[in-house]
Amino acid sequence: MKSTRRKFIKIAGMSALGWSLCPALFNGSSRAAGHNEGHSEEHSGSSANAHGHGVRWAMAIDTARMTDEIMQKCIEACHSAHNVPHINNKQEIKWIWPETFHHLFPGQMNDHFHTNEFPERKALALCNHCDNPPCVRVCPTKATFKRPDGIVMMDFHRCVGCRYCMAACPYGSRSFNFADPRKYLKESERTLEFPTRTKGVVEKCLFCYERLAEGKQPYCVEVSEGTIYFGDLNDPHSDVRKVLKERYAIRRKPELGTSPCVYYLI
Amino acid sequence: MYDGGKIIAGLAVFVLLFTFPFWYNIGNAAYTKPKLELPKDAKECVEKTEWMRAEHMQLLNEWRDEAIREGHHTYKNMVTGKVYKKSLTKTCLKCHAQKDKFCDRCHESLSVHPYCWDCHVAPKGDK
Amino acid sequence: MLEKAIKGNKLYWGWLCLLLAVSGLGFLAYTVQMKEGLSITGMSRDVSWGFYIAQFTFLVGVAASAVMMVIPKYLHHYQAFGRVLILGEFLAVAAVSMCLLFIVVDLGQPQRLFNVLLHPTPNSILFWDMVVLNGYLFLNILIGWVTLESERKQVPPPGWIKPFIYLSIPWAVSIHTVTAFLYCGLPGRGFWLTAILAPRFLASAFASGPAFLILLCYIVKIFTKWDPGKEAIQSLAKIVTYALIANLFFLGLEVFTTAYSQIPDHMLHFKYLFFGLDGHYTYVPWMWVAVIAGLSAVLILLFPKNRQADNVLAFACLLVFLSCWIDKGLGMISGGFVPSPLEHVTEYIPTKLELMVTLGVYAAGFLILTILYKVAVGVKKEVGA
Numbered sequence: 001m002k003s004t005r006r007k008f009i010k011i012a013g014m015s016a017l018g019w020s021l022c023p024a025l026f027n028g029s030s031r032a033a034g035h036n037e038g039h040s041e042e043h044s045g046s047s048a049n050a051h052g053h054g055v056r057w058a059m060a061i062d063t064a065r066m067t068d069e070i071m072q073k074c075i076e077a078c079h080s081a082h083n084v085p086h087i088n089n090k091q092e093i094k095w096i097w098p099e100t101f102h103h104l105f106p107g108q109m110n111d112h113f114h115t116n117e118f119p120e121r122k123a124l125a126l127c128n129h130c131d132n133p134p135c136v137r138v139c140p141t142k143a144t145f146k147r148p149d150g151i152v153m154m155d156f157h158r159c160v161g162c163r164y165c166m167a168a169c170p171y172g173s174r175s176f177n178f179a180d181p182r183k184y185l186k187e188s189e190r191t192l193e194f195p196t197r198t199k200g201v202v203e204k205c206l207f208c209y210e211r212l213a214e215g216k217q218p219y220c221v222e223v224s225e226g227t228i229y230f231g232d233l234n235d236p237h238s239d240v241r242k243v244l245k246e247r248y249a250i251r252r253k254p255e256l257g258t259s260p261c262v263y264y265l266i
Numbered sequence: 267m268y269d270g271g272k273i274i275a276g277l278a279v280f281v282l283l284f285t286f287p288f289w290y291n292i293g294n295a296a297y298t299k300p301k302l303e304l305p306k307d308a309k310e311c312v313e314k315t316e317w318m319r320a321e322h323m324q325l326l327n328e329w330r331d332e333a334i335r336e337g338h339h340t341y342k343n344m345v346t347g348k349v350y351k352k353s354l355t356k357t358c359l360k361c362h363a364q365k366d367k368f369c370d371r372c373h374e375s376l377s378v379h380p381y382c383w384d385c386h387v388a389p390k391g392d393k
Numbered sequence: 394m395l396e397k398a399i400k401g402n403k404l405y406w407g408w409l410c411l412l413l414a415v416s417g418l419g420f421l422a423y424t425v426q427m428k429e430g431l432s433i434t435g436m437s438r439d440v441s442w443g444f445y446i447a448q449f450t451f452l453v454g455v456a457a458s459a460v461m462m463v464i465p466k467y468l469h470h471y472q473a474f475g476r477v478l479i480l481g482e483f484l485a486v487a488a489v490s491m492c493l494l495f496i497v498v499d500l501g502q503p504q505r506l507f508n509v510l511l512h513p514t515p516n517s518i519l520f521w522d523m524v525v526l527n528g529y530l531f532l533n534i535l536i537g538w539v540t541l542e543s544e545r546k547q548v549p550p551p552g553w554i555k556p557f558i559y560l561s562i563p564w565a566v567s568i569h570t571v572t573a574f575l576y577c578g579l580p581g582r583g584f585w586l587t588a589i590l591a592p593r594f595l596a597s598a599f600a601s602g603p604a605f606l607i608l609l610c611y612i613v614k615i616f617t618k619w620d621p622g623k624e625a626i627q628s629l630a631k632i633v634t635y636a637l638i639a640n641l642f643f644l645g646l647e648v649f650t651t652a653y654s655q656i657p658d659h660m661l662h663f664k665y666l667f668f669g670l671d672g673h674y675t676y677v678p679w680m681w682v683a684v685i686a687g688l689s690a691v692l693i694l695l696f697p698k699n700r701q702a703d704n705v706l707a708f709a710c711l712l713v714f715l716s717c718w719i720d721k722g723l724g725m726i727s728g729g730f731v732p733s734p735l736e737h738v739t740e741y742i743p744t745k746l747e748l749m750v751t752l753g754v755y756a757a758g759f760l761i762l763t764i765l766y767k768v769a770v771g772v773k774k775e776v777g778a
Contacts, residue, residue: 083387090437090739103735107657125735134580140519141508147337155334156385160508161431161501164519166441170581170734176441176501179432180384190387192355198384199430200501213339253734256580 055149057207058233058261059221060240060249063101063123066227071098071124074220074228078205081219083196085184093175095205096126096220104252104264124220124228127152127173127205128252128260135165135174144202150233150261151207161200170256174204233261300375303367312350312357313343323380326354354386363389394542397771398764404616405767412760419753422746423498431501434747439739440730442499444722444747448754449495451601451722453572454594456488456529458602460565461632467558473624476773479544480613480621481606482537483765485565489530491758496523498750518574525568532561537765545772569594576729583658584729587650593643594721599636601717603629604710609766611707617770630706634694637713641687644720661736666728671738673731676724683719686712 078084078096085093101109102119109119129152136146143158144165166174180199182190190196194210197203208218216222221230231238240263249263311318312325329352332338341350350357362368365388373380401409426433436443459481465471466478497503514520536557543550573591580586607629610621651659664670666680690712699705727741743751 090439091432092438094438099735103737106734106736138517138519138579140514140517140523141505141512142514143508145335153334157330157334158505158508158512159502160505162496162499162519163441163501164517164575166438167576167582167730168579170579172439172733172735172737175438177430178434178436179430192387192389195355195385195387198381199432202501209337213337253581258580 054234056233056261057129057150057212058231058240058263059207059218060229060243060247060263060265061123062227062229062243062247062265063121064265066123066224068098068122070223070225070227071122073223074124077219077223078208080189081191082194083181083185083190084203085181085196087179087181087184091176091178093177093181093203095175095203096124098122099125105250108250123264125171125173126220126262127207128171128258128262129207131259131261132257134168134170134258138164138168140164147209149212151209151212152204153206153209154203156195156197156201156203159201161202163202165202170253170258171260174202176202300371302371303364305361305363308361311361312341314345326358326382330354354382355388359388365389394538394545394768394772397768400771401767405763409760409763412756412763415756416753416760419750419756422749422753425746426498426750427503431499433744435742435744437739437741439733439737440727440741442726442730443741444743444751445495445499447722447726448751449492449499450572450594450725451718452488452492452495452758453526453569454598454717454721455602455605456485456492456533457565457569457595457598458606459485459533460562461599461603461636462629463558463562463565465628468562471628473622473628477606477610477621477625477629479537479541479769479773480609480766482533482540483769484602484606484609484762485533486530486537486765487758487762489526489533489568490761491754492526493530494754494757495751498754518571518578522568522571522575525564525571529561529564529568532557532564536561537769541769541772545776547776566595569598576725581658581734582729583656583660584662586659587647589643589646593640593647596636596640596643597717597721600633600640600713601721603636604633604713604717607633607710608707608714611703613766613770617774619770619774626706627700630694630700630710633710633713634691634700637687637691637694637716640717641691644684661732662728665731665738666724670732673738673740675740675742676727679719680724683716683724687716687720690716 075094075096075098079086079094082095084095087093099122100119101121101123104123104125129150131150133144133146133152135144136152139145140162141158141160143155143160145153145155147153161176163176166176177197177199181197185196208216208220211218217230221228229239229243231240233240235241243265244263247265249265251260251263254260313321318325329341333352339352341352342348343350359365369380434443434445462474462478462481466474497506500506509520509523536554539554540550570591573594576582576585577587577590607626610626610629614620648663651663654660661670665673666676669677690709693699693705693709693712699709731740732738
């Protein structure tokens with residue numbers, strides 16, 4: 001009797017210890033893997049939630065060093081790699097595009113001061129991959145959904161084209177294929193590496209999830225000459241975390257509670 | 267019978283119309299299995315040939331859901347355990363590179379028109 | 394009872410043929426849209442919903458307004474509405490049918506419509522809108538048909554229909570509330586982000602719906618020689634008056650809150666609609682017409698003498714309908730999208746094809762309405778009610 005009780009306590013103590021250690025170990029290793037080899041194949045499926053555990057992808061754009069040429073290069077790299085058509089009218093499609101601060105941060109730019117420096121400075125706009133995305137909340141088919149690593153994903157196979165997500169997005173990040181995009185995409189311009197879309201579905205930036213899966217950086221980051229930082233927000237040693245610690249950064253419309261994961265370094 | 271003639275004539279027209287597909291096809295060559303261009307540098311498919319023939323549509327549906335929605339990108343053969351990337355263009359069409367002489371040929375003979383190619387770009391031109 | 398729909402004079406058949414032709418034309422325009430995508434519409438990246446969704450919103454209101462007769466009739470035993478109630482219920486059926494059609498023509502991938510059922514998503518208001526609209530359609534067909542059938546047999550309606558009738562009351566409120574929730578739950582769209590949107594929708598619905606019903610009663614009276622009854626029309630007119638005043642009052646509340654708080658996110662939309670923004674003025678005259686029509690209608694309807702004169706009442710109802718239609722069917726949706734969340738001003742102007750599709754849907758709705766009214770009035774005349 002006595003010995004069994006002692007044994008019981010021992011086992012209970014051990015398992016309690018195990019409980020508290022295991023998740024920490026598990027997290028530590030998965031984070032290390034995520035950081036060192038980019039992103040393991042099955043990672044996005046198995047990593048835990050967006051807060052504190054697992055990977056949480058984020059971006060920081062250095063608006064002070066960003067130039068028009070770099071922006072053009074980023075846009076070109078993204079749009080050509082994702083078969084985004086060039087449509088020059090108000091039914092255009094864009095995943096990433098330049099926008100003045102006045103429009104990026106409406107009401108926040110002290111426009112009435114004599115200096116125009118900030119309102120007229122330009123930076124890139126793209127999907128913010130919000131922590132609390134309104135577009136995901138409204139989608140009636142789960143065609144847009146949030147991955148555990150924070151990416152707001154699109155399933156083009158399921159989208160019915162109701163455009164509710166476009167009404168919900170406070171950042172104008174979504175485009176709709178009003179026409180067949182292949183009409184605006186010459187065969188010679190198409191890449192075989194990524195599907196085009198078809199008329200009647202919504203699309204937007206996907207944080208290059210297909211490249212992250214291969215351990216690579218998004219296209220825009222790659223050609224940005226170091227003006228875009230990208231990495232895991234949950235990893236204190238990642239590039240984004242380091243630069244966010246050093247520099248002052250703002251996010252778009254923080255008052256809406258969407259909690260964007262694209263930061264603008266001032 | 268009251269109006270018997272009319273009823274019988276009506277019935278005859280109905281039967282003729284109803285069986286129209288059969289009449290229409292008389293004289294057409296019987297269905298022949300199309301000649302498929304099989305990959306030269308590979309011996310076996312992702313799964314057994316018969317299984318693929320019957321189940322490839324479901325397999326592809328599962329692949330796209332798992333790849334896009336769950337982030338699982340690898341598929342293991344059910345018998346040999348050989349590993350494939352779950353991708354339409356980067357797996358199926360890497361082996362079956364001539365889509366027009368494989369997928370399309372079979373689909374056309376059966377009047378199936380998968381809409382995948384509205385978006386997915388097959389190597390060497392599309393449609 | 395349906396046999397009543399196939400016995401009619403030349404005028405009736407001519408009208409049906411006209412409606413068929415117009416909806417056929419609309420369908421033709423829709424096939425162009427199927428082929429070319431929504432690129433044939435005036436919508437854009439910034440204004441991603443347009444005329445279709447606006448008409449949908451407006452018609453949900455018309456459908457919900459049937460409740461304004463169900464409540465007096467069944468909760469207060471106000472018998473004058475007994476005569477015309479069926480007209481309200483059948484109007485609801487036609488209006489909801491149009492709503493559903495407008496949703497379908499607005500989809501980019503209509504063939505995937507069933508994804509909404511295959512992957513039900515309760516956190517999406519659109520999912521709930523679909524549930525309540527289909528439920529309401531079902532309720533009104535059921536209630537309308539069963540009560541009309543028993544009227545024809547000159548027996549009281551069966552007891553089991555009562556719970557459905559009572560259910561239809563909150564349900565009617567729900568369809569327009571949920572439709573308002575579609576818009577008022579979106580962060581970053583200041584024009585809609587207001588708790589009063591649902592009450593405002595309901596008020597304008599209870600003004601425009603009964604106003605339209607009064608007009609329909611007059612039309613029925615002229616063409617079928619069956620009189621819906623003076624008292625019912627007079628009571629409807631009172632409802633219109635109250636609801637219209639409430640609607641304008643709510644609009645005033647909205648304008649005060651935005652104009653006095655001066656928060657740009659909210660104010661710019663009103664500025665765009667009523668004064669124009671960045672050189673874009675298309676909607677300004679329309680919006681003022683809506684306000685002036687609404688105010689004049691109140692001035693007319695406030696005086697009982699005016700309401701009792703059939704011509705004046707009909708004219709006032711036209712004004713009410715026009716005012717509410719512009720407010721909801723034109724300004725409400727475009728106004729919410731302009732300026733965009735990035736404060737760009739992109740105007741939305743519907744294209745001809747878009748208007749043809751819209752007209753086609755309306756024609757299909759009126760086709761349903763005409764047939765249902767034909768049946769209803771046929772039964773009424775048969776039993777000598």
